Amino acid sequence: MAGSKALPTFCFLLCAASCALAAASYDYMILSLIWPGTRCQPGWNGKPTCCVDPLIDNPELDFLVETMETYDSATGKLVAKCEPSCRFLINPLADLMDDLYAYWPSLSCPAQNGKQVWKDAWCTYGNCTSLSEVNYFGRALQLRARADVLHALGSKAIIPSETKSYSLDDIEDALVSKIGFSAVVECTTEMGVLSGKYLLSRIRICVSADGKSLITCPFSRKSNCGRKVKFYPFTENMLGRPRHPAADHIELPSDKAMAQ
Template sequence: MAGSKALPTFCFLLCAASCALAAASYDYMILSLIWPGTSCQPGWTGKPACCVDPLIDNPEPDFLVETMETYDSATGKLVAKCEPNCRFLINPLVDLLDDLYAYWPSLSCPAQNGKQVWKAAWCTFGNCTSLSEVNYFGRALQLRARADVLHALGSKAIIPSETKSYSLEDIEDALVPKIGFSAVVECTTEMGVLSREYLLSRVRICVSADGKSIIGCPFARKSNCGSKVKFYPFTDDMLGRPRHPAAGHIKLPSDKAMTQ
């Protein structure tokens, strides 16, 4: 009799555990692309906010991958750290290293070579997916290129500028032809002389669970930007490394090239 009474309790606990695991499963992702012209702005001390390993080339002057997060569309919640004993292997990524250094770099100070950033992304989100390391990182890079945020903005004459502000509505509309209505524009704020200024900091894009396509976001997400947004240029003196005597500033594509 004792065994028969214990059985329903055991079944209930087993079901609860199974439900909890199911609730924690991911079924879409969000690709987060940062604009280094904002994230690398020097602070009030004038010191660089970003650093790059001197043995590695500068990252590209473009929107860079910050991470690709896993989400559960049933709850809208982040799904993370699914494998407590996570293993990250750099060898499978050897063919992707040039692109990872260029488009998914470490910008933290003191300078790192990027492996810590990739390990953190893989062990926090990548191992919650059914993807291999190569597919997780490779497809994030492919989606970044497909979204082509910098060119999409440039095609509507939204060009990095130290002085000009742009309408948030114009920025969002510029992204629709490439990304659809999946993109969410995010800003950081700084206090200007007369008012608060919103600086374009990242674009977040919902993507399918297999990382192959851009999708509509299961949950509506709002921008935290104001109606007017600054889009600061990104220059190599923001990277906290000695300038090579022959090096010049990072050159963005010309206005003509970006509007084609």
């Protein structure tokens, strides 16, 4: 008799656990854009910390896609690695390759062609979505262009500079003016524990579950930057190789153009 009375309770608990697991699915994403001027600062020995495959053109001198993560708005927690036996196919991305090389490259050393970066993004986050590979990567690239962070900052006279520092409030206001929603500004600290300088390293923007829209973040997220932020330029010598001749059309907009 005791066993029969315990069974309904056990079943209820099992159902509750199953329902909790089922609820832990993504319903929004965060697009993470890195600023290579900070990511590629030379190491203490002066050697490049970023490398690009010599067979591929240099990435654009712009904010680059790092990844697009999946989140659960009920908990605010990351949803990742939903399919342990993930399968990544490069062929469906053929029409996106030029844009992937330009805006979602591998910057790690030794140089890679980018395939591992895209595979990691897809198998960690992309396959948690209802999107195809083409839509996951294509929509991330489209949203990066729509946010147009570099121009948003430049329109408020926030230009990459070796010498200037900018107010975190001004950076955040410039992003709201362009995107329509607040974005999270992340920083790293300049080499040397006593420098106390914050370098703009990453912009994180919330995205709808279908990857089509920029949205207000369901959870409040705060910047880790100080009140003043450095925004170092990104130059080609940071990539550890000469500029590819085919990429000569790529140039950073002038201060005048950025301020328009």
